Amino acid sequence: MDYTAAQSGFRQQPNMRLRNSSVDGPDGSQLFDDTSAAGPGAQGVYRNQQAGPQAAGLPGQSFLSDPMSNLAMVYGSSLASQGREMVDKNLDRFIPISKLKYYFAVDTVYVGKKLGILVFPYMHESWEVCYQQDIPVAPRFDVNAPDLYIPTMGFITYILVAGLALGTQDRFSPELLGVQASSALVWLIMEVLVVLLSLYLVTVNTDLTTIDLLAFSGYKYVGMIVGVVAGLLFGKTAYYLSLLWCCAAIFVFMIRTLRLKLLSEAAAEGKLVRGARNQLRMYLTMSIAAAQPIFMYWLTYHLIR
Amino acid sequence: MAFTLYSLIQAAILCINAVAVLHEERFLSKIGWGGDQSVGGFGDEPGIKVQLMNLIRSVRTVMRVPLIGVNSVCIVLLLLFG
Numbered sequence: 308m309d310y311t312a313a314q315s316g317f318r319q320q321p322n323m324r325l326r327n328s329s330v331d332g333p334d335g336s337q338l339f340d341d342t343s344a345a346g347p348g349a350q351g352v353y354r355n356q357q358a359g360p361q362a363a364g365l366p367g368q369s370f371l372s373d374p375m376s377n378l379a380m381v382y383g384s385s386l387a388s389q390g391r392e393m394v395d396k397n398l399d400r401f402i403p404i405s406k407l408k409y410y411f412a413v414d415t416v417y418v419g420k421k422l423g424i425l426v427f428p429y430m431h432e433s434w435e436v437c438y439q440q441d442i443p444v445a446p447r448f449d450v451n452a453p454d455l456y457i458p459t460m461g462f463i464t465y466i467l468v469a470g471l472a473l474g475t476q477d478r479f480s481p482e483l484l485g486v487q488a489s490s491a492l493v494w495l496i497m498e499v500l501v502v503l504l505s506l507y508l509v510t511v512n513t514d515l516t517t518i519d520l521l522a523f524s525g526y527k528y529v530g531m532i533v534g535v536v537a538g539l540l541f542g543k544t545a546y547y548l549s550l551l552w553c554c555a556a557i558f559v560f561m562i563r564t565l566r567l568k569l570l571s572e573a574a575a576e577g578k579l580v581r582g583a584r585n586q587l588r589m590y591l592t593m594s595i596a597a598a599q600p601i602f603m604y605w606l607t608y609h610l611i612r
Numbered sequence: 613m614a615f616t617l618y619s620l621i622q623a624a625i626l627c628i629n630a631v632a633v634l635h636e637e638r639f640l641s642k643i644g645w646g647g648d649q650s651v652g653g654f655g656d657e658p659g660i661k662v663q664l665m666n667l668i669r670s671v672r673t674v675m676r677v678p679l680i681g682v683n684s685v686c687i688v689l690l691l692l693f694g
Binding site: 497 | 619620658660663
């Protein structure tokens with residue numbers, strides 16, 4: 308693995324990486340599988356078959372042979388495509404869609420492995436993200452890369468499980484789902500903002516983007532769901548035990564992941580580096596990791612009575 | 613626990629108002645947090661206090677004018693909808 312070259316590149320580029328250039332992808336690492344090869348052939352055959360019976364069955368229909376309506380249809384379709392281009396261009400200015408696509412380029416194997424690491428991170432050895440010519444590899448090729456699929460699905464599942472838990476206690480009403488969702492979203496946004504502020508104050512040169520932080524903060528929903536489901540099935544003791552296990556797991560996971568991104572290289576390799584700055588960074592890593600179990604308990608304890 | 617996004621926005625507006633109200637010469641210089649004391653750290657270790665002072669100064673510079681509009685909107689909404 309290109310470890311030393313990746314480390315020197317890591318130092319020189321503290322700002323956001325050009326993730327949108329990986330949408331087209333360097334050769335061999337496309338974000339999404341290209342299934343369009345089978346597409347046009349099948350679609351062309353289908354259209355021909357559809358047009359054939361129609362033209363034969365309705366000889367009196369002269370809709371498409373009238374030049375004026377033909378012209379109008381061509382003009383209309385060109386206007387529609389222009390409008391769509393404009394919308395795409397303007398939308399891309401506000402929401403970085405091409406960068407978001409990177410975070411959703413996952414597959415089943417990656418999701419399975421990542422869920423396993425989130426619940427049991429003690430056997431996983433290498434935590435570095437692989438790079439390919441200074442672009443981080445898409446999540447489907449590297450199990451250590453952050454993604455947004457698991458946090459999004461986890462958030463939605465958490466809201467549904469919370470509704471289920473409230474329903475078993477006869478406390479459910481449909482507005483409560485919205486209340487739970489907005490509460491959890493508010494806590495998530497506040498956590499990401501506080502982490503961003505503390506990263507700014509400690510002047511850490513890192514390539515962690517906002518979306519990366521959002522992904523890492525969203526990983527705790529997996530543990531929360533496991534805890535609540537265990538509490539629903541087996542009672543309060545099971546809830547506390549499984550929550551304790553998941554809290555410890557997410558603590559270790561965050562420490563091991565953030566250590567490589569926030570600390571300097573020497574400290575990340577385990578050597579004790581003195582100096583106030585490294586100590587501050589270590590405290591920052593530990594407090595970010597310690598905030599996860601606190602949130603996990605805070606957001607679920609009222610669901611299990 | 614029943615937070616809504618609107619309460620988050622209100623809390624953010626209050627915090628930014630609090631930062632914008634800190635006066636440079638009447639208050640910050642008196643406690644040693646004035647803007648003219650932030651120069652000097654040209655190594656790569658500005659320190660937390662210098663970063664905080666820079667942050668306060670930049671928030672005040674950037675948000676002075678938009679805060680007028682945002683506060684007016686917030687006041688009107690609170691008067692109308694409680």
